[in-house]
Amino acid sequence: MSFTKSKPDSVFPADEDAVWPTLRREAEAAILEEPLLAGILQATILDQEDIAAAFCFRLAQRLGGGDLSRMAVRDLSLSAFESEPTLRAALIRDLRAIRDRDPTCRRFLDPFLYYKGLTALEAYRVAHWLWDQGRVTLALNFQSRVSEVFQADIHPAARIGSGVFIDHATAVVIGETATVADDVSILQSVTLGGNGKERGDRHPKIGRGVLLSVGAKVLGNIIVGEGARVAAAAVVLHDVPPFSTVAGVPAKVIARSQDQHQQPAFSMDQIFGDGI
Structure with a gap:
């Protein structure tokens, strides 16, 4: 039996053109629904220039504060997304996978903000980029922090495609x-x-x-x-x-x-x- 890893789809720009504006509209509607969360929604999504910047900001909020500051986590994650365009593509496909397959997911905003399966998977992608850069100690630090915060343990050397849905993640x-x-x-x-x-x-x-x-x-x-x-x-x-x-x-x-x-x-x- 042979195994060949399939290549990602080639329609990512159209996907991002659809997902990012939708996510912003959902954030605007959520502010009207729940003003107490206006600050985090504004800072995480509406003040960001694109979906990658928004996700890196959110990742820093959730993972920062251990061995690395929030600023360090955000800057490392942004470096990964800027250096490796497939990370942005994978984020879009992973987010769409949740929206398509999880019957409890009614908008992109919820997994983007709260689903630890998505956050753990994209944090793995940053750690995998670090691993490929030879920054093994830092990659393992990311793995350890993700395991501590989200109870999901994904080794940074593993190879994971896109459009992957990790439900619950625990x-x-x-x-x-x-x-x-x-x-x-x-x-x-x-x-x-x-x-x-x-x-x-x-x-x-x-x-x-x-x-x-x-x-x-x-x-x-x-x-x-x-x-x-x-x-x-x-x-x-x-x-x-x-x-x-x-x-x-x-x-x-x-x-x-x-x-x-x-x-x-x-x-x-x-x-x-x-x-x-």
Whole structure:
């Protein structure tokens, strides 16, 4: 079974043209609804020149104050976004993924301000940029701070695509050599971990459109194929075929889809579907 990380979509400018003005309108409406939050909404969104600057400001508010000041977190994050344009593109796709897949999300403003899954994921992206720059100690500092604040532990060396939805984020663990393709949905308490003390490439590779349900544990250098569904509390120790559903401890294939375009990450459907 081969694994190829898919490339991000090529329509990001149109996305940002739509998302950023919408986010600003939502902030303006929220100020009228709740004047007590006018200051933070004004400073975080309405006073910022674009979505990247706004997000870096918000990230600094939530992560700053540990080993790094808020100003340091904001400046580092801005440097990452300015140096690596794909970070802005990924932020837009990640934000749209939440809006599209989470039935409780009725506007972009809510995940932008409050959803720790989005903030933890974008903080990982900054840490990954630092890691690639050889600033390993600072990247690990970011990882530690994110784990402390959001209870999500994503190693900065992991490779994660865009359009990824991390729902709730509590107790999510993604290991150093894990790879997550585009358009994956990850629910709370999911672990992409190793299966022992081995070194080197030792973590899972998750294909495009995969849904990892609540409490799923995927362990070792194995592949979860495109369009697969991993059931709640499953312990996956072997490769998962594309477009299949696995469940149990240890996990076994319990269903296969006839739809070779199935991407359960979008539907968030945890019904097993067609039998084997």
